[in-house]
Amino acid sequence: MEMKVQEITVSLGRKEKRKILDSVSFDVREGEFLSLLGASGAGKSTLLKVIAGITVQDSGAIIFDGQAIDDLAPHRRNIGFVFQDTRLFPNMNVEENVAFPCKMAGMSRKKRLDHARHLLECVQLAGFGERQVTSLSGGQQQRIALARALAAQPRVLLLDEPFSGLDEDLRDDMRSLLLRLHRDFGTTTIMVTHDAVEALEMSDRIVYISKGCVLQDGSPPELYAQPQTKEVAACFGDCSTLEGTVRDGVFSVAGLELAAESIADGAAVAVIRYQAVSLRKAAKEGDREPSQEGMAAYQATRKPLHIRCSVYRGDIHLARVDVEGQTLTVPSSSSFGPGMAVDVIVDAEGCFIYSL
Amino acid sequence: MNEGKQIAEDSNSPQRGHAAHKQLLKKHRRSHAWVSGFFLIVHLLCILMPLGIIVTWSFTASWPWPELLPQEFSSRGLVELFSPRQGLGLVLGQSVGIALGTALLSTVIATCAARALAFHDFFGKELFRFASVLPFLIPSTVFAMGIQVLFIRAGLANTVLGVILAHTIVSLPYAIAIMGEVTIAAGMRLEQQARVLGASPLRTCLHVQVPQLLPGILSAASMVYIISFSQYFLTLLIGGGAVKTLATVMFPFLTSGDRTIASAYGLVFLLATLVVFFLFELLLKRFANREVSYFEG
Structure with a gap:
């Protein structure tokens, strides 16, 4: 019917x-x-x-x-x-x-x-x-x-x-x-x-x-x-929500920058699924590669972020990365110690940005 | 229990503490048995002794003070009771009929009223709720006068129907109180389910609501039955002597001090109530034999 x-x-x-x-x-x-x-x-x-x-x-x-x-x-x-x-x-x-x-x-x-x-x-x-x-x-x-x-x-x-x-x-x-x-x-x-x-x-x-x-x-x-x-982006669970600002098509918060094409300038919120982010140990100053926007996966950090803590979840560890008081959760196969400096790699497919 | 724990903590060896604990438990159990025994005896004294005295009196011709036991037995009570002059069959039938009629009417009205109060919003609902307990607050002798005047005008005075209506008014608050609780506990869950599965309001009532409310309905009915069955003043006033019930026939013997006959009537009164309650119980077993659960999520 x-x-x-x-x-x-x-x-x-x-x-x-x-x-x-x-x-x-x-x-x-x-x-x-x-x-x-x-x-x-x-x-x-x-x-x-x-x-x-x-x-x-x-x-x-x-x-x-x-x-x-x-x-x-x-x-x-x-x-x-x-x-x-x-x-x-x-x-x-x-x-x-x-x-x-x-x-x-x-x-x-x-x-x-x-x-x-x-x-x-x-x-x-x-x-x-x-x-x-x-x-x-x-x-x-x-x-x-x-x-x-x-x-x-x-x-x-x-x-x-x-x-x-x-x-x-x-x-x-x-x-x-x-x-x-x-x-x-x-x-x-x-x-x-x-x-x-x-x-x-x-x-x-x-x-x-x-x-x-x-x-x-x-x-x-x-x-x-x-x-x-x-809300729809976040309803499937296993994601982090970060508040920041968009300027000229880039969402930024605390040195983390995400591609945000066609989003109006101003306050915005990013929903980042666990599987869309990964970590690597922060490269030394000078060795940093510039972020390559437009590619599926890119380095999103201008400066290293720090691990707050790491929790065990069976097959993976969840690293909680401190983003100016907000938390970005990233799954990883190994545990990161508290205070460690890391760079964040983001896959655009699991990352959603909305104007507030 | 707490004392036992205290001792267990105080004693040095845990085993000794355990033994003390066990002993205390035993003591508690013994005192429990003593308390329940005490209440059982009080209960028996309050219920069975008066009952025994009534039974004894109905066969006694004289039992003067200060004798502990009756001095003379007689069957006068029973003979009088069953003499055609008393018309016991008619009186008994009328009493039971009036009480059953009242129970039916009162329970039906109470079930509907309880439902209205529980699930519907209407203008003056709180006033209605208050009005439903009003007969609790006004002494029945007072409002019996008012009812009598009204019933005389309506041509209901001195009729069985009038007595049933008057009894219904007195007993409604009790029935509404019982049905109110049961209705709220039952809620609308099963009713909604029946409706969406294709049951009309009438069939929902028949197949789902009445079976669900049956235990409450029968409690309310038996409560109302006993209230109606033991009414004296109201029956006398509204019935005007034309409507005879066990209570109105028995009362003159009580006031005139003829304890033999009063006691004999008392026995009939008791037996009639017991028989009807037994029937109610049977009904409940027959129709609510399957577990009815109000509270199951």
């Missing part, structure tokens, strides 16, 4: 109205897996609830296949919804839970329980039908919630941080299970997540939301390689 979210605005709060969503728009294509990415409190879950009809928007429209569904009650929208906290019905056993949407759709008892058992097989829980939901582990409960959401062949599957309550090792299994279900069922899916790596791994497209506004809408490689704001 094709879906359009058009200029959705939502304000909540009793006395002081606070805008949770501010004119959010994007399209979802047929069969697409779309992630709504953003920090907690950005309004992603509220948006999901607006699509489901649990929260009513102040203005804007949700359009399913060319038809506005804003006047439809939640139960008439034919959606599947998996909440973070599973929300299985404690007064029903596993297969009754999975069959619930079919029961609501008027399917006969035998037919819907057969269907539920088939779905339980799909989520690798064959034979669990008669069990009580409280007797199951968190991962099993989440898989049942997933099966239940898919039971009535929803037009769109909405997932609200479905894996954040699970252990790390379980999350990977659940992700591949979800991707397989998405491939097999072909259901248009919207997943809310604050985990940028999860969004990269799973999505056909990512919509980045911050403070109720869409910051960027694009494919995972687009968001990763061409982040349009500092």
Whole structure:
């Protein structure tokens, strides 16, 4: 199903109205897996609830296949919804839970329980039908919630941080299970997540939301390689953020100079990914090579910087370089001692500069 | 425990300290047993002794002071109780009927009111919340007068329906208090989930909310039942003598000092309550046999 979210605005709060969503728009294509990415409190879950009809928007429209569904009650929208906290019905056993949407759709008892058992097989829980939901582990409960959401062949599957309550090792299994279900069922899916790596791994497209506004809408490689704001650039983690100034296309702070073409003069911020920087021992005065701008990797330091400390992280060490009180973190295979003078080599590909 | 730790730290050898600790624990356990034993005895004295006295009195003809035991036994109480003149069956049926009706009405209203207070914003909500506990604050004798005047005008005085309505007013605050807590604890999580899975509001109520709230609903219902069942003054005033319940029939025997018959009625009162509570309990077991968890994330 094709879906359009058009200029959705939502304000909540009793006395002081606070805008949770501010004119959010994007399209979802047929069969697409779309992630709504953003920090907690950005309004992603509220948006999901607006699509489901649990929260009513102040203005804007949700359009399913060319038809506005804003006047439809939640139960008439034919959606599947998996909440973070599973929300299985404690007064029903596993297969009754999975069959619930079919029961609501008027399917006969035998037919819907057969269907539920088939779905339980799909989520690798064959034979669990008669069990009580409280007797199951968190991962099993989440898989049942997933099966239940898919039971009535929803037009769109909405997932609200479905894996954040699970252990790390379980999350990977659940992700591949979800991707397989998405491939097999072909259901248009919207997943809310604050985990940028999860969004990269799973999505056909990512919509980045911050403070109720869409910051960027694009494919995972687009968001990763061409982040349009500092927040999007930093959301993938493992990066340092430095504040400085831009003059004549060069960003500088404390002797560190980065190419910043087409950035206006003035205060700016640089997001530097770990893998885009490396260190070498500072060359003696006079031996320094001039920085070669325009090349992929170049020496960014006019004068040596000093190591503040070094932390061990298994396969690598992370050297914290002091940049006038700010910190630049650089991975290295060997440990650098505190106080050591170093030069920084920067790869333009993992280095993003934005005007403040 | 703290004392035990203290001793363990004071003593030179850790083993000696350990032994002392163990001994202290034993002592604590013994004192626990003593305390719980004490309360058990107090409990028995407060509940079982009066009960025993009631049972004894219903078969006693004379038990003059200062005799410790009844002097003369008789079956007068039982004979009187079951004599057709008393119409025990009718009175009992009417009492139970009024109490069940009140329980039903009160619980339904309380469930709706609790939901409104918990999840909806409306003009005058705080006033409504205050009004819901108002019958707590006004003595029932005072507001019974007002109700009586009103009910006479409305033609509800001297009717069973009028008595049920009056009882509902007195018992509502209790029911709302219980349902309020349960409703807030249950929250809207499962309700939202049911709605987005295609359940209409009515079916959500039937398949999800009522099963989830059932333990609370039954507690509120039994609370209201017992309040209604033991109402005397209100029943007398609104029922005007035309509506007879166990409490109103029993009361004259109590005031006139006929303890034999009063006690016999007391026994019936007790048994009727026990039977109905047993049925409530059965209902709870039957319909809420699966674990209902309010607090699970």
